[in-house]
Amino acid sequence: MNPNQANTEASQTSDRYIGMWVTQDGYIRHELLPNNRYDEARGDRESAYQGRYEITGNRINYWDDTGFTADGEFRDGVLYHGGYVFYRER
Template sequence: MKIHAENNMNSENNNPYVGMWVTADGYIRHELLPNGRYDEARGNRKSAYTGSYTITGNHIDYVDDTGFTADGEFRDGILYHAGMILYRENKRD
């Protein structure tokens, strides 16, 4: 599966990676939006980094709005990104 930011209009049901990913301490929060955008919060700083992402298989490539690039990998329900380990945040009813 390859998901491009410009045509990533899938719902969470179609894209298993869309949603909130957080570090164990909750300090860093990546929200992968269904439109191919992401919003990263750090501590009390909402939208510390924003940009677009592309997913190919279990690999994610990020391009933030300043042009900085990074990548990561989803393995066994965990996102490994830039030395960080992020876990899927459980949905609350």
């Protein structure tokens, strides 16, 4: 596989996850942006956390702008991250 093909496949993988992910109670709203950045709101705190993310297969890694790191996993259309369960907002 050439590097351009690998980049295209990685982009297609992450593209399907772009959008808003929310906890069942709506308290945490986690938006994955197309530029590999994320913006997370908690309660009435808009943009409580921001940073970058990278998706490889069904795994996601986060690097918060403050230096905090985290990871998660997409399984059956659900995002498991930081002890929380996120559902795709439609």
